[in-house]
Each structure stands twice: as structure tokens, then as C-alpha cells.
Amino acid sequence: MQQTITVGLLGLGTVGSGVIEILRDHQEQIQHKTGCAVTIKSALVSDLSKPRDLHGEAIQLTDRYEDITRDADIDVIVEVMGGIDHTLPILLEAIENKKHIVTANKDLIAQHGAALYEASQQHQTDLYYEASVAGGIPIIRSIIDGLASDRITKMMGIVNGTTNYIMTKMAQDGVDFDTVLKEAQDLGFAEADPTADVDGLDAARKMAILSILGFSMPFQLDDVEVKGIRGVTQDDIRYAEELGYRIKLIGVAEHDEAGVAVSVEPCLLPVQHPLSSVNDEFNAVYVYGEAVGETMFYGPGAGKLPTATAVVSDLIAVVKNIRLGTTGTDQVQPQFPNQLKDKKEKQTKKYIRLQVLDEPGVLNEITQVFAGYGVSFDQVIQRSTDQPDQRELTLMTHLVSDQDIEQATHDLEGMRSVSAINSIYRVEGGN
Amino acid sequence: MQQTITVGLLGLGTVGSGVIEILRDHQEQIQHKTGCAVTIKSALVSDLSKPRDLHGEAIQLTDRYEDITRDADIDVIVEVMGGIDHTLPILLEAIENKKHIVTANKDLIAQHGAALYEASQQHQTDLYYEASVAGGIPIIRSIIDGLASDRITKMMGIVNGTTNYIMTKMAQDGVDFDTVLKEAQDLGFAEADPTADVDGLDAARKMAILSILGFSMPFQLDDVEVKGIRGVTQDDIRYAEELGYRIKLIGVAEHDEAGVAVSVEPCLLPVQHPLSSVNDEFNAVYVYGEAVGETMFYGPGAGKLPTATAVVSDLIAVVKNIRLGTTGTDQVQPQFPNQLKDKKEKQTKKYIRLQVLDEPGVLNEITQVFAGYGVSFDQVIQRSTDQPDQRELTLMTHLVSDQDIEQATHDLEGMRSVSAINSIYRVEGGN
Structure with a gap:
């Protein structure tokens, strides 16, 4: 069996730097768990002249992606550079060259997951992306692990930190959407262009990813019904409270005999419901399994170290698969056609x-x-x-x-x- | 590599029967994930004449444990028979015969975990016990996985379903401890002798297990300070509510520069804290990691299928380890001495x-x-x-x-x- 697994990094921003740090600090534990050593050989950067903190590791820097995708030494590529159209062909080339992929790129997976799945299926490579949904929560691993011994009927959760921060402040401080959004932008919790977050698109991408995995069906982003939080007013928040409810932006994916429905929309939840207590930028996902019943996972949705930790967990899983000879089997190629419910069935x-x-x-x-x-x-x-x-x-x-x-x-x-x-x-x- | 892994069952009650059912229903997925087939060869029962539903599987029944512990074909033993003094020597013998162990037996692990660890370390076998703490929540796996890339500073949670049911009813219905206990006993949520639950001993065993793993230190049950819920009155519940709090039986394990403290006691938690919304017989555990921050896992604490699902997940992990050649490395032998805090430091x-x-x-x-x-x-x-x-x-x-x-x-x-x-x-x- 292979005694060292070699990694190439695409991107060396905060998450990439976090990955280097964690791999360095936990070398021994990782060797223990996987039975082999994991080293980073090289990293793709856009500007070679920029000084970088490599945490004392001897990592070759390059500004040509081919140096990584075509390097015969490299077994696994960790993609933390982001981007969609520019990044997809690089990863496809890497897969053709039999590289396993770990990515934190939710946009890419939501939009081109099917193409990436197919390529990795064809080349029997691994494709892992735990960090793409709710960085600090091992939700994708739990769903995939759970599938080996259970059947998922529903997933429901708060999967966007920015909107949850806004909804929390609106409820707690009694101020309106625009005021809180401005404040969130000033604090760096919301982007200058907040559209993807507040209109529910980011959450919809994550729900599409979870639905593909949880129900083993192919979903497009268009299959997710999306409504954002711009329309939520203090009047609604106040009435909801009086009725015993809180309003949150909730992603719901359900599967019953009638079919499947996936949506992201502001929902009223009973105050005593655990998701009602998920505040600020935290994420939480409920999973209902036929055998295990309801379970919930709660944690930070983003951040340098939570995301880097998720990337390293994926990397450990890939390393184990390489050594087991089970690469290319974990990505849960959709097995069933998706049967979306119509309006009568929802x-x-x-x-x-x-x-x-x-x-x-x-x-x-x-x-x-x-x-x-x-x-x-x-x-x-x-x-x-x-x-x-x-x-x-x-x-x-x-x-x-x-x-x-x-x-x-x-x-x-x-x-x-x-x-x-x-x-x-x-x-x-x-x- | 080995193409079939053979399992022996010790015990064939509700959990054992659930394990057979899940393995039968998910054969294909398990083969997919592990790269090999998993079959149950035989099961230990106390009464051979009792009719049993083996879900159509050809499983040999025996009332002699040696037929399982000494069977050269058997790779992994799943212990779901319970008991402490009677069960320990059987498992120790099995480990000596190089069998890997998956157990749901919390009492045994809390009391004799160290001896079992040591034996499995010596024989390089696996010892897994996810189902022993909060059956439906993958908490032990999350802690062990997390340890490969993070450092845990605190674990806090509701780890006993019976007491949480009682505390929930006391708060919701305004009735006193004795009345709710009686009701819980009538409904089968509490045992005829409820001591281990209501006096906090069961929760203490689980916190000891979590602390050993999370902090990589040896703990005895005596290291856990325990106070049960018998003394909690409606007056306290009412005052707590007025102050903005709920009372729950909470296990806390903390590790800082001053040392470690592990306890189980009724605690006041802010109503908006996620643990305050964990009601009825549900369990939930918070884990604070230096890198990932706070995460929480919520789910059923017990039950036939949740427990059997946890057992099967462990079994899959063991099968992977056997094929990877990494057995005996995951049980996190305590690496540090435990430094318990004194009264001044708590x-x-x-x-x-x-x-x-x-x-x-x-x-x-x-x-x-x-x-x-x-x-x-x-x-x-x-x-x-x-x-x-x-x-x-x-x-x-x-x-x-x-x-x-x-x-x-x-x-x-x-x-x-x-x-x-x-x-x-x-x-x-x-x-």
C-alpha cells in the first residue's frame, strides 16, 4: 500500500493557509488514522511575488495550474480558489489525470456537480465537498454515512449565515430589514452585493447539494423553489411571536410517496423548536431518517478554521479510500429519477x-x-x-x-x- | 485484501435483531462503502428453544459464548447482550483471539473501558462503542474525527433521556418530580428502579466516556461530580423562568489551563440557548473545538433502530480499518494524565x-x-x-x-x- 499521499493546493487564501496549518499541527494523528503520511507538494497562486506564510512548510508555489493538475506525484487536489467557469475545466482536467478532488466550492458543485460527478465516476476518483455546505458541520458526511444504514425522508435547516444574522437582529432589536442589512454589511457579515444571500440563492445551492445526496436523485438549482427575506416585516415578526413562532429562512427538502419538494423560504417555526434558537450567523440542519428518527447538526456555517477543518476531514476520508481501493464510490451518483411534486401535492x-x-x-x-x-x-x-x-x-x-x-x-x-x-x-x- | 468480513453477535434482543435487519436491507450500500461483504455467521442467545425472527438470514444460534469468541472465521464481535461482570471476561477472551469489538454497552465501557482499551491495544484490535452514548447521535465518531484536526475544550449536553423527559414535563405541566416520575414509569420512559437515571449516574457514565475520548485522559466514574434531579422543585423552575432560564440535567466536561472538571448536575440554561429547546427524551451534545468553534449534535438517545444504526456505523468503520490495516489505532488510548481541578479552580x-x-x-x-x-x-x-x-x-x-x-x-x-x-x-x- 501507498505510504505517502501527496496533495496539491489550488488557491492559497485564508482557507488554503488554514489547511496547511492544520495538516502541519496534526500530522501525527492523521498518520495514525490513515496509516500513511500526507504532505502538500505545491500550491497554485495568482501572484508569485506576494509574500506568503507557509507555516514553515516546503511548498512549491506556481502560477500555472498545469503544474498541479499534471504532476504525476500528486494524488489529491484541494480546491480552495473559488470561481465557477474558470475553475471547472481545471478540475475536469485534474480528474482526467486521476486526481481525487476535495473542494470547498459550493457554487461550482451546485452548478456543475453533475459534470464533476460523472467525470469522477468515469475515472474512479473521489470528489468530496463537505466544506461547501455549512463549513463547521459534518452534515454531508453524516448524510452519506447515514445512507449506508438508513433512508432519509426530510432535511430542514438554516444553511445561510448572513440571512440568519439578519433575521436574528430583526427579531431581537425590532429594526427593519434595510437597517440590519446595512449594519451587517458594515460589520462584514454581509457582502456589498448581498443578493445571493438575502434572495435565498446561496441557501438554495446548498439545499440542492443536500437533496442530491440525501435522496440520491439529480437536482438542478431550478428545482429549488426560492423566496428570500427582503419582504419580511416587523409586523410579521410581531404577529408570529404572538402566535408562538419565529421567522427564519429555512431550506426544506422532503421526500414522500408523492415525490420530492425542495424549497428555501422564510418560514414560521414554533419558538420551542430547536431551529428557533439557532441565532446569529450559525447554521443548523435537521435530518429525518426512517430508522434513526430526527437528528440535528448545529455549528458555524463558515470561517477560516471551520472550513479548513472540513477540508482536512475530507482529505482524510480520501486518503483512507485510496488505501482501501474504494475511491470513486462515495460520491453517491444519483440512483433515482427525481419526481418533483406539483402544486397539488405540496x-x-x-x-x-x-x-x-x-x-x-x-x-x-x-x-x-x-x-x-x-x-x-x-x-x-x-x-x-x-x-x-x-x-x-x-x-x-x-x-x-x-x-x-x-x-x-x-x-x-x-x-x-x-x-x-x-x-x-x-x-x-x-x- | 479480505473480501468478506464475518460477524458474530453476542445477544439477540431488540438491538441485535435491528442490526440483522439493517445489515440485510443495506448489504449493497455497505459493500459499496467498504469494498467487501459483511455477513453475520452466528449469535449467542441464552435460550435456544425460544423462537426468533432472523429476518430470513442463515444465522447459527448457540448458547455457548466460546462458539463465537473462539470461531476462527469470525472477525468482528457485536456485543448487544448487556451486563458487566459476566460480559467483561467474554470480551477480553474475544480480544485475545484477535476479534474486533463493537459494543452498545455503556455500563461496561464506563466501568472497564480501560481494561478493554488495554487489551485491544495489545492485540491491535478495534474497540468501537458509538451506540453506548446517545444512540442516535454520531457523537463519539465526531469527537474522534475532530481530534485529527482540532482540540476540544468543552463538551456539554443532555445525555440522559429519562431525566430530560421528567424535567420537560415538570416545566411544561407544572407538576412535581414524584408525579412525573410515576407517569414516566407507567409510560415505560423510566425504569421501575429509576436510581441510575434520576440520580445522574447514567449521565455520569456517558460523560466519563466522552471525557476520556475528548481530552485523551483516563477518567474514572468517581472523577465525575454527580448531582441528580430529585431535589428540583417547581419553585426553582418558576424562579429560573422568571430570570430567563430553564433547568436541565446537564453533563459538563471542561478543559482549560487550570485542568479538567467533569460533572453532571441540574443547571440553569438561558431559554434562548439551543439546549433549552431539547425536550422530552431527546439528547444533545455541544462540543467546543479550538478550530471549529461550537457545534451541537441532537437526536434520539436510545431506541432499537437508532441504537442498531449506530452499531452498524461502527461495524462499517471497523470493516474499513481491517481492510486499511489500521485496526487498533482509533480507540484513542489516553495520552495525558488527567489533572482534575480542585474547588478553588472550578x-x-x-x-x-x-x-x-x-x-x-x-x-x-x-x-x-x-x-x-x-x-x-x-x-x-x-x-x-x-x-x-x-x-x-x-x-x-x-x-x-x-x-x-x-x-x-x-x-x-x-x-x-x-x-x-x-x-x-x-x-x-x-x-
Whole structure:
């Protein structure tokens, strides 16, 4: 058996530097666990003249990726350079050259995971990407390990730190979205262009990755229904609280007899639900397995050392596979076609906030519309507003299909007594 | 490399039957992951005449353990029979015969882990026991994996389902300990003799196991300070709530420059702390790593399929190790001496509830006693009682040493104005 595994790094930013540090500090434990030594031979950088802290390690620097992808000594490539279109061909070439890949690049995996899977399947190489989803949580490993002895029916979680920070501050400080976003940008918790985070795209990429793995089906980003948090107001947060709920941006992937549904949207969760207590930039993912029941993993979603730790864990797994002769088997090539649910099959509870005329019989008129679609209610709050002729009506439904709710709200929009449909959110975490 | 791994089962109760079921249903995935087939050859039972459901598998039954421990075909022994004094010599003999062990037996590991470690070290065999702590949570694997790239500073969690069920019901329904215990016993959530659970011994065994692994130090059960939940009253639960806290039976293992402290005791946790939302019979463990920060694992603590799933995960790990030639390296033989903290070094926040005379100057008298030991307060509630001459005083301190609090309460006991020291609990989960 091979006694040394040689690694090439693509990228030498904070995560790459963290990987060097951890490998150096934990050499002995890694040798112990894998039965062989792991060394970094070379690293791709964009600027050779920039001074770098290599933590005392003798690592060759290059600005030509071929020096790494074509180096016959190198067994595993760790990709921490980011980017999509520029990076994909480099990794594909590496795979063709029989290199195993460990990557932290969520965008690349979400967009080109299928192409990378296929190439690694063809060349019997490993493709690991634990660090791409919720860096500090071993969620991908847990799902893949779990699959060997269980069947996953649902995954639900907070997988974007920026939006969770914003939702936490909105709830705790009572300030509106724009104010918190500005503050988060000033503190470096949100990017100058926050679109990918606040509109749910980043979370959707992660849910697509988790769904491919957990359900063993191919998913595109387009298969994920996405709604961001821009529309969430203090009114909704306050009403939710009164009903016993908190609002969080939640990714949900469900699989039952009717099919699969994957979404990212602001959801109401009971305050006593463990996900309601996941605050600030933390991530957490619930996994429901038929055998094991519900489990949850909670931790930092990003950061230099959490991400580098996840990369090193993947590297250890790849090294073990190389020595076991089981490379290329762990990436869970989708085995089933995906059967996405249609609007009739998607059943959830909904929170609906309406503004209605303050006239006798209006509540009855509205509940009649809903009743026509078989929608009944768990909780109702009716309350006066600043405008003397207007009332606010907050409804929480029992299970309804997306289609029924769509048709009911369409009918409501045409009614004289309904001044506005302020918000509709999914309710999760109940029985 | 070996193409089939053969397993012998010690015990064929609910967990053993679950193991057979899972291995049968997931044969293909397991072969995929490990690169070889895994089959169960034989099982030890106490009564050969009892009919058994072997899920269609051809498994030989025997009532002589030697048929398994001495069978040259058998590579791995799965011990799910329970028991301590009777079971230890069987496993030691198995290890001498070079069998790898997977066990769900927490009592045995907590009491004789060191002897089993030593034997497996000597014979270069594997010893895995994920199912012994919080069955449905891959906590031991996470700690061992984490150790390859991080350093653990603290573990804190709810590791006993029965007591968590009782504490949850006490808080939610406002009924006292004895009533809930009776109810739990009727429902089968608590045993007829609940001592090991309610007095914290079961949780202490699990914390000892986690501490040995997480800190790589030898611990005895006696090293764990244990206080059960019998003394927790509705008064305490109510005051805690008013202060913004919940009371849970919490295991804490901490490691800093001053040393290590491991304990199991009822603690106050802020309501917004994720552990406060862990209800009913669920378990959850927080792990603080220097690199990764805080992570939490939540799931069922027991049950047939969660436990059997954990056993099968261990089995897969052992099979991989056999094929890698790395058996005997994963059990983390303690590397450091344990340095337990003394009373002066143990610093925690405390919640203290006193009954005092309703006279002028009493509060001042009492705070002076505490001030003499450098104890200051974060929150104070003073309130009248049913008795006209008595008041109730609830104090929450900043960090204090066990020694200072012990001396201060000793002084209070001798004071005329202090009628009773009702309760003292640790406060966790703050900053």
C-alpha cells in the first residue's frame, strides 16, 4: 500500500493557509488514522511575488495550474480558489489525470456537480465537498454515512449565515430589514452585493447539494423553489411571536410517496423548536431518517478554521479510500429519477396576513372563500389598525396544498372587502 | 485484501435483531462503502428453544459464548447482550483471539473501558462503542474525527433521556418530580428502579466516556461530580423562568489551563440557548473545538433502530480499518494524565435561593457575606412568602469558585436571619 499521499493546493487564501496549518499541527494523528503520511507538494497562486506564510512548510508555489493538475506525484487536489467557469475545466482536467478532488466550492458543485460527478465516476476518483455546505458541520458526511444504514425522508435547516444574522437582529432589536442589512454589511457579515444571500440563492445551492445526496436523485438549482427575506416585516415578526413562532429562512427538502419538494423560504417555526434558537450567523440542519428518527447538526456555517477543518476531514476520508481501493464510490451518483411534486401535492401549513375592511360579515366572507378550497384554520387573530375602516386579519391554516392556497388568494384579491394580502409564509416544525 | 468480513453477535434482543435487519436491507450500500461483504455467521442467545425472527438470514444460534469468541472465521464481535461482570471476561477472551469489538454497552465501557482499551491495544484490535452514548447521535465518531484536526475544550449536553423527559414535563405541566416520575414509569420512559437515571449516574457514565475520548485522559466514574434531579422543585423552575432560564440535567466536561472538571448536575440554561429547546427524551451534545468553534449534535438517545444504526456505523468503520490495516489505532488510548481541578479552580455561575427573615438590613447582611468571598451578583429577586415574617431571596452570581460558594453558604447557615438555603444550582450557557 501507498505510504505517502501527496496533495496539491489550488488557491492559497485564508482557507488554503488554514489547511496547511492544520495538516502541519496534526500530522501525527492523521498518520495514525490513515496509516500513511500526507504532505502538500505545491500550491497554485495568482501572484508569485506576494509574500506568503507557509507555516514553515516546503511548498512549491506556481502560477500555472498545469503544474498541479499534471504532476504525476500528486494524488489529491484541494480546491480552495473559488470561481465557477474558470475553475471547472481545471478540475475536469485534474480528474482526467486521476486526481481525487476535495473542494470547498459550493457554487461550482451546485452548478456543475453533475459534470464533476460523472467525470469522477468515469475515472474512479473521489470528489468530496463537505466544506461547501455549512463549513463547521459534518452534515454531508453524516448524510452519506447515514445512507449506508438508513433512508432519509426530510432535511430542514438554516444553511445561510448572513440571512440568519439578519433575521436574528430583526427579531431581537425590532429594526427593519434595510437597517440590519446595512449594519451587517458594515460589520462584514454581509457582502456589498448581498443578493445571493438575502434572495435565498446561496441557501438554495446548498439545499440542492443536500437533496442530491440525501435522496440520491439529480437536482438542478431550478428545482429549488426560492423566496428570500427582503419582504419580511416587523409586523410579521410581531404577529408570529404572538402566535408562538419565529421567522427564519429555512431550506426544506422532503421526500414522500408523492415525490420530492425542495424549497428555501422564510418560514414560521414554533419558538420551542430547536431551529428557533439557532441565532446569529450559525447554521443548523435537521435530518429525518426512517430508522434513526430526527437528528440535528448545529455549528458555524463558515470561517477560516471551520472550513479548513472540513477540508482536512475530507482529505482524510480520501486518503483512507485510496488505501482501501474504494475511491470513486462515495460520491453517491444519483440512483433515482427525481419526481418533483406539483402544486397539488405540496402540502404545508401557511401563515397569511390580510388587511380587510372593518365591516360586519367580512371575516365570514373570507373564511368562506378558504372553506371552498378545503382550507381550515388553526389560529386566527383579528385586530384594528391605525386606519379606522381597516382591520388586520392573521390566519394560520392546517395543511393546505400550494394550489388551493394560490386559488384562494387569487379569489381574495378580487374581493372588495380585502384591501391587501400582506404576506403568506410557510409554517414548519409542528406535528 | 479480505473480501468478506464475518460477524458474530453476542445477544439477540431488540438491538441485535435491528442490526440483522439493517445489515440485510443495506448489504449493497455497505459493500459499496467498504469494498467487501459483511455477513453475520452466528449469535449467542441464552435460550435456544425460544423462537426468533432472523429476518430470513442463515444465522447459527448457540448458547455457548466460546462458539463465537473462539470461531476462527469470525472477525468482528457485536456485543448487544448487556451486563458487566459476566460480559467483561467474554470480551477480553474475544480480544485475545484477535476479534474486533463493537459494543452498545455503556455500563461496561464506563466501568472497564480501560481494561478493554488495554487489551485491544495489545492485540491491535478495534474497540468501537458509538451506540453506548446517545444512540442516535454520531457523537463519539465526531469527537474522534475532530481530534485529527482540532482540540476540544468543552463538551456539554443532555445525555440522559429519562431525566430530560421528567424535567420537560415538570416545566411544561407544572407538576412535581414524584408525579412525573410515576407517569414516566407507567409510560415505560423510566425504569421501575429509576436510581441510575434520576440520580445522574447514567449521565455520569456517558460523560466519563466522552471525557476520556475528548481530552485523551483516563477518567474514572468517581472523577465525575454527580448531582441528580430529585431535589428540583417547581419553585426553582418558576424562579429560573422568571430570570430567563430553564433547568436541565446537564453533563459538563471542561478543559482549560487550570485542568479538567467533569460533572453532571441540574443547571440553569438561558431559554434562548439551543439546549433549552431539547425536550422530552431527546439528547444533545455541544462540543467546543479550538478550530471549529461550537457545534451541537441532537437526536434520539436510545431506541432499537437508532441504537442498531449506530452499531452498524461502527461495524462499517471497523470493516474499513481491517481492510486499511489500521485496526487498533482509533480507540484513542489516553495520552495525558488527567489533572482534575480542585474547588478553588472550578469557576461557575450559581443560582441560589434562600429563605430569610423579613427584617430591615437582612439583604445587606447577606450580600456582605458573599462580598467577603468576592462573590457578586448578576440578578437578585426578593419576594414575600406565605409566612408574614419570611422573604424569599433568589440570587444569580457572576463567576465564583466552588470553594468560595461553599464557605459563603456555610457562613449563611450559621446566621439567625437565614431560615433556609433552599437550593443552589449551576448556571451554564452564558458568556
